[in-house]
Amino acid sequence: MKKFFSTIGGNIRDVHIGALLAISYLLFNVVFWAYPFIWLAILSFTDWRFFDTPVFSGLKNIYIILDDVEFWRSLWNVARFLGYYIPMAMFSISLMVTWKFVGYYGLILYSGLVDIPKEIYDAARLDNATPLTRLLRVTLPMINGQLIMVLIFAITVAFGIFTEPYMMTGGGPLESTNMPLLVMYETAFSRLQPGRAALMAIIIALVSYAVIKIMRRAFERNVELV
Amino acid sequence: MNWLRKKTPGSWIITILMYGLALTWLYPYIWMVMASLKPTTEIYNTGLFSGHFTLENYRFLFDSAEKLNRPFLKSLFNSFFITLSVTGSVVVTSAFIAFAMAKIDFWGRERLHNFILFQMVLPGMMLTIPMFVLIRQLGLVNTYAAMILPAMMSGWGIFMMSQAFKGTPNDYIDAARLDRASLWQIVFNLMVPLNKSIVAIVALFTFTGTWDNFMWPLIVISDVDKMPLSVLLATFSKQYGMYVGPVMAGSVLQALPLVLLFIVFRRYFLQGMSLSLK
Numbered sequence: 001m002k003k004f005f006s007t008i009g010g011n012i013r014d015v016h017i018g019a020l021l022a023i024s025y026l027l028f029n030v031v032f033w034a035y036p037f038i039w040l041a042i043l044s045f046t047d048w049r050f051f052d053t054p055v056f057s058g059l060k061n062i063y064i065i066l067d068d069v070e071f072w073r074s075l076w077n078v079a080r081f082l083g084y085y086i087p088m089a090m091f092s093i094s095l096m097v098t099w100k101f102v103g104y105y106g107l108i109l110y111s112g113l114v115d116i117p118k119e120i121y122d123a124a125r126l127d128n129a130t131p132l133t134r135l136l137r138v139t140l141p142m143i144n145g146q147l148i149m150v151l152i153f154a155i156t157v158a159f160g161i162f163t164e165p166y167m168m169t170g171g172g173p174l175e176s177t178n179m180p181l182l183v184m185y186e187t188a189f190s191r192l193q194p195g196r197a198a199l200m201a202i203i204i205a206l207v208s209y210a211v212i213k214i215m216r217r218a219f220e221r222n223v224e225l226v
Numbered sequence: 227m228n229w230l231r232k233k234t235p236g237s238w239i240i241t242i243l244m245y246g247l248a249l250t251w252l253y254p255y256i257w258m259v260m261a262s263l264k265p266t267t268e269i270y271n272t273g274l275f276s277g278h279f280t281l282e283n284y285r286f287l288f289d290s291a292e293k294l295n296r297p298f299l300k301s302l303f304n305s306f307f308i309t310l311s312v313t314g315s316v317v318v319t320s321a322f323i324a325f326a327m328a329k330i331d332f333w334g335r336e337r338l339h340n341f342i343l344f345q346m347v348l349p350g351m352m353l354t355i356p357m358f359v360l361i362r363q364l365g366l367v368n369t370y371a372a373m374i375l376p377a378m379m380s381g382w383g384i385f386m387m388s389q390a391f392k393g394t395p396n397d398y399i400d401a402a403r404l405d406r407a408s409l410w411q412i413v414f415n416l417m418v419p420l421n422k423s424i425v426a427i428v429a430l431f432t433f434t435g436t437w438d439n440f441m442w443p444l445i446v447i448s449d450v451d452k453m454p455l456s457v458l459l460a461t462f463s464k465q466y467g468m469y470v471g472p473v474m475a476g477s478v479l480q481a482l483p484l485v486l487l488f489i490v491f492r493r494y495f496l497q498g499m500s501l502s503l504k
Contacts (some may be wrong), residue, residue, distance in 0.1 A: 014330050015330065015331070015332045015333070016332075017330065017409060018326040018330030018331070018332030018335070019332040019333060019334070021322050021323045021325075021326040022323065022326060022327075022332060022335070022338050024319075024323070025319075025323050025338070025379060025384070026338075028378070028379045029345075029379075031360075032357070032360070032375070033345065033353070035356075035360055036353045036357045036359070036360050037353065037356070038356075039359050039360065040352065040353060040355070040356045043355065043356060050362075099251065099254070102251065103251070156349070159349070160349070160351060162440065162441045163440045163441070163460075166440075166460075167460055167463070167464070181351060181441065184351075184354075184355070185441065185445070188355050188358075189445065194355050194358075194359065197355050198356060201351060201352045201353075201354065201355060202352065204349075204351070204352075205349050205351075205352045208349065209347075
């Protein structure tokens with residue numbers, strides 16, 4: 001790369017253009033990423049109702065959230081969503097969100113399936129493998145990458161559900177369909193507690209990160225063609 | 227998958243089963259379109275394809291601006307304005323910055339790459355509340371800018387394009403330079419046409435995501451004149467849920483641009499999908 005630009009003789013100019021483009025992205029992120037990020041940290045330790053002056057409240061937000069049954073219930077609801085727990089209200093939301101995304105999942109898996117070399121199936125046939133063995137020993141391991149991707153995608157979607165319960169059930173009946181983002185939204189904008197809501201956002205992010213990490217450890221395989 | 231292509235009875239059964247599943251998946255959409263074409267009183271008690279078909283529901287939507295203070299036509303315009311601005315901006319900025327990331331060896335490139343990866347790992351919802359604080363401090367609550375500005379650049383878009391741009395041979399850029407091509411020309415007459423699928427994917431996903439975005443406009447917009455269709459439709463169906471026909475007509479309008487985009491760009495979409503997964 002370096003060699004190419006020096007042969008053209010545009011080296012210095014190009015490096016400047018590159019840096020300038022990078023700086024434009026960084027400036028954008030100072031305003032719309034870093035600044036909110038700092039606010040996120042400040043809000044977490046602040047007692048504030050949007051209109052009064054923010055007051056440092058130490059760990060008070062954490063204590064309140066630890067006691068907030070509704071919030072933990074909503075995180076548990078994510079697990080119930082992913083596990084298709086039967087109570088009808090949650091079931092209908094699971095069904096709806098799954099239906100919405102099943103096309104994407106299908107495309108991801110499909111792109112993995114078409115990349116499996118035919119020779120492997122021929123080899124399996126020579127070994128007299130039954131269709132079931134073929135599925136378990138060839139197809140599923142070969143699309144492990146895509147399966148993991150769908151899994152991560154589904155988890156991310158589950159933690160990010162907002163529209164469906166907001167529109168369909170409003171979290172009810174008896175909070176059985178309350179989702180973390182809905183609790184966060186209501187904490188911030190109905191109960192006017194942005195500090196607590198910010199801390200909830202951090203907790204939701206940490207929990208979803210942990211779940212993804214655990215799932216990857218449990219199911220991810222390094223499949224290599226020899 | 228050769229055994230599926232042979233015309234054995236088994237493969238026929240599987241094919242029919244697959245079409246059946248696809249139809250099951252499509253059924254809610256078909257129902258939505260049919261319901262939007264019938265008077266509300268007939269939606270639940272006539273067969274799917276029977277009843278009196280009219281465009282009354284759509285007329286109701288566009289007339290309800292004065293009666294119910296729900297300017298649907300305006301919100302359709304708002305949705306298009308916001309979505310096209312964001313998509314246009316993301317595609318242009320991503321193409322330039324991705325070109326720099328892929329083909330120019332500037333100082334700090336590795337660090338910028340790592341920073342973008344870090345940004346992509348963090349869920350965007352984390353910043354929702356502090357972003358609202360920022361928008362309020364800037365005095366942008368209830369403006370189009372609140373929905374457009376924070377989304378004008380996308381780390382994901384840059385990442386996707388720069389991965390693809392790396393695969394474009396340097397010789398092409400070399401030749402373009404010899405012909406005294408400007409940076410703009412190199413990016414838009416060379417890099418973008420050569421990587422059409424990935425650019426289409428970035429554009430399509432940005433468009434879909436912005437068009438369907440619900441939580442953020444719900445937070446920053448309370449003025450019905452500036453609401454995008456997704457939010458206006460939600461407030462309408464929350465308040466006037468018994469008008470099933472008009473709600474369905476609105477949902478058809480909400481889904482239509484995405485369906486059309488997919489049909490038109492289907493080829494790029496499938497190519498880009500398998501590209502982005504590698």
